[in-house]
């Protein structure tokens with residue numbers, strides 16, 4: 098194998114391994130960054146929803162509860178879970194946030210729009226099996242869109258909630274009139290009943306991470322390719338071409354052409370080699386002349 102080919106091959110191997118290792122590291126860094134970004138959005142929304150819940154509970158409900166007891170139709174604005182969901186729907190009216198979702202996904206909800214679907218039921222079951230877990234997160238695809246979700250377990254910790262969520266007999270008449278007697282009853286204290294789950298679109302953020310990955314890796318590959326080409330050129334110009342010349346001159350000298358010349362050489366290792374060959378050529382010339390003279394004298 099020629100020296101140039103061998104050097105190129107070795108460089109390609111070293112660079113490929115380098116690009117692979119740095120590529121894996123870069124991918125995991127970008128992935129963690131993208132995940133951190135969607136996660137921080139989801140966490141902020143979750144906190145916001147809790148604030149709405151507390152506000153409705155402390156400030157709105159006390160004003161409306163008397164009406165809930167007396168009017169025929171239930172006033173859902175008195176319910177924190179309702180406020181959170183409705184305010185989130187307002188938030189989703191902005192096209193930029195249309196793909197965000199929030200749900201009080203409950204196994205047996207009062208309002209059936211809060212019913213946990215199959216995926217959310219699995220999350221609720223995970224929380225039931227692991228009581229120490231207080232968040233689960235990951236990716237889920239809903240109608241073609243990739244979403245990142247953060248879920249927290251929901252359980253009733255306050256006896257007062259059970260007035261409306263234990264048996265229809267205890268609940269206000271207006272609640273039964275609006276929601277019926279079938280759904281949202283039989284809840285038990287401290288049992289995981291559902292999950293508060295926020296969905297944040299992840300597609301753009303993940304695509305951005307992928308684009309950055311392709312761009313950075315592309316630049317690195319290009320830089321390496323240029324380096325390989327430059328090293329090759331340099332090797333050819335400063336070493337290989339000159340050695341070839343010296344070899345061909347030496348070849349000519351070896352077949353008796355004493356006029357063959359090594360030419361002007363740079364002052365470097367190869368120049369020294371040419372110089373040494375030159376001296377050898379002269380010594381050879383002198384030796385041959387001496388032999389010829391001796392033969393002529395005979």
Ligand code: HEC
Nearest residue numbers: 173176178179201203206207208211253255257258261281
């Ligand atoms: C006055 C009756 C009443 C009380 C008290 C009450 N709720 Fe509700 N709750 C409701 C009604 C009615 C809904 C359905 C609202 C809607 O239309 O979204 C509801 C909905 C919910 C939901 C959403 C899931 C579902 O069932 O649709 C959660 C979670 C919830 N309540 C938790 C609680 C907690 C926790 C408490 C105690 C802090 C509590 N509730 C107290 C009547 C009540």
